[in-house]
Amino acid sequence: MITSGKIVVLGAGESGVGAALLAKKQGFDVFVSDFGAIAGQYKEKLVALNIAFEEKQHTSAMILDAAEVIKSPGIPNTVPIIKEIIRKGIPIVSEIEFAKRYTNAKTVCITGSNGKTTTTMLTYHILKNAGLNVGLAGNIGNSFAALVAESDYEWYVLELSSFMLDDMHDFKADIAVLLNITPDHLDRYDYKLGNYAASKMRIIQNQTSEDTFIYCADDKETLKILKHTKVKSKMYPFSIRKKIENGAFLESDNIQININLNDQLTMSITELALQGKHNIYNSMASGIVAKVLDIRNSAIRESMGDFKNIEHRLEHVAKISGVDYINDSKATNVNSTWYALESVSSEVILIMGGVDKGNDYNMLKEMVHKKVKAIVCLGKDNKRIHEAFEDDVEIIVNTFSAHEAVQVAYHLAKKGDTVLLSPACASFDLFKNYEDRGNQFKAAVKEL
Structure with missing residues (x-):
């Protein structure tokens, strides 16, 4: 554990800016570097605290003189700057x-x-x-x-x-x-x-x-x-x-x-x-x-x-013409989608898809065969979903926006059915994050 020197924080989201705030308070020299653009709210905090930062780049000379690096959890060890930090033997820790x-x-x-x-x-x-x-x-x-x-x-x-x-x-x-x-x-x-x-x-x-x-x-x-x-x-x-x-x-x-x-x-x-x-x-x-x-x-x-459950986790959005609409956008893996399907008792129009993280869809096949009457794919590349479920579901449709997916699901659903957004995939092919995906889904449902 270091007690003085320079702390470099990689990533300027909630975690990174919080770490920078604490490091500054503890008397460290702090530098924040984000390879992407820094959101306005976080940039304002860094400026107000007089913390040096850069965005849209990682400048090695500004990073590799650190006594310790605090890394955003979203940054894998395979990115070039992390490899450089590891080569130099600089300790890397999480914000936690x-x-x-x-x-x-x-x-x-x-x-x-x-x-x-x-x-x-x-x-x-x-x-x-x-x-x-x-x-x-x-x-x-x-x-x-x-x-x-x-x-x-x-x-x-x-x-x-x-x-x-x-x-x-x-x-x-x-x-x-x-x-x-x-x-x-x-x-x-x-x-x-x-x-x-x-x-x-x-x-x-x-x-x-x-x-x-x-x-x-x-x-x-x-x-x-x-x-x-x-x-x-x-x-x-x-x-x-x-x-x-x-x-x-x-x-x-x-x-x-x-x-x-x-x-x-x-x-x-x-x-x-x-x-x-x-x-x-x-x-x-x-x-x-x-x-x-x-x-x-x-x-x-x-x-x-x-207790009231969190937004985007099996969140009931509306009942329209006898059809329930459920937002489970936080389901970013196959197991989460299995749980969502297990909790619904009616027939399901399932909206799924996005960035596939190496998903094995086999565990979903029995549940899909039993409960799902149609799959509405929501993502840029839906090939693996088609391959996984073509023998289990008669209708599989490709869509490329939340609005389009909801419209298609609305026309496929009958009274007593449930339209379930439970993607089993990450969201960042079409959306900023799972919250954005869930919010766009809810907005599209409310337009019906």
């Missing part, structure tokens, strides 16, 4: 790692291929309602570093992506949650699921016997990697398939959470604000966190019953 150095707050860290944003939000909701002095940050869109610089929380709930975990070395989670491991972002991991799984398991690095690890006992890949992983922390699994002695399980449509045998939490799944099988898992994980922190059962039940 850097920020944790300057707070004594404890952390609940949540990762997983699917459900991590919902679980992070639900966990934060429970803790905040219970009166804890708690902040919310990480992959959810808030800079941890900025909160550390400007606030004084005693707890943080952090959503951590595999990219963030890759650049975390000394960081320790007080409570670590691993929801699941399914193929995602394999283009960043040499198309090897084992590499991606190892990245996810970094959530428990540096934990001791005083810490907590919460994981899904039904997740095949998690169980596979746990066989070869030494875990020092207290382990609390959760399952909907089997009884768990210390953890959470499902019995007769009731969630049972056993952390303290004298104070077991029981809650009917019908009372949960979040419905669907995948959300039972998310609620169990959040419930275990709450019980570990000795939050009262009544407070946990109340928060799990009145």
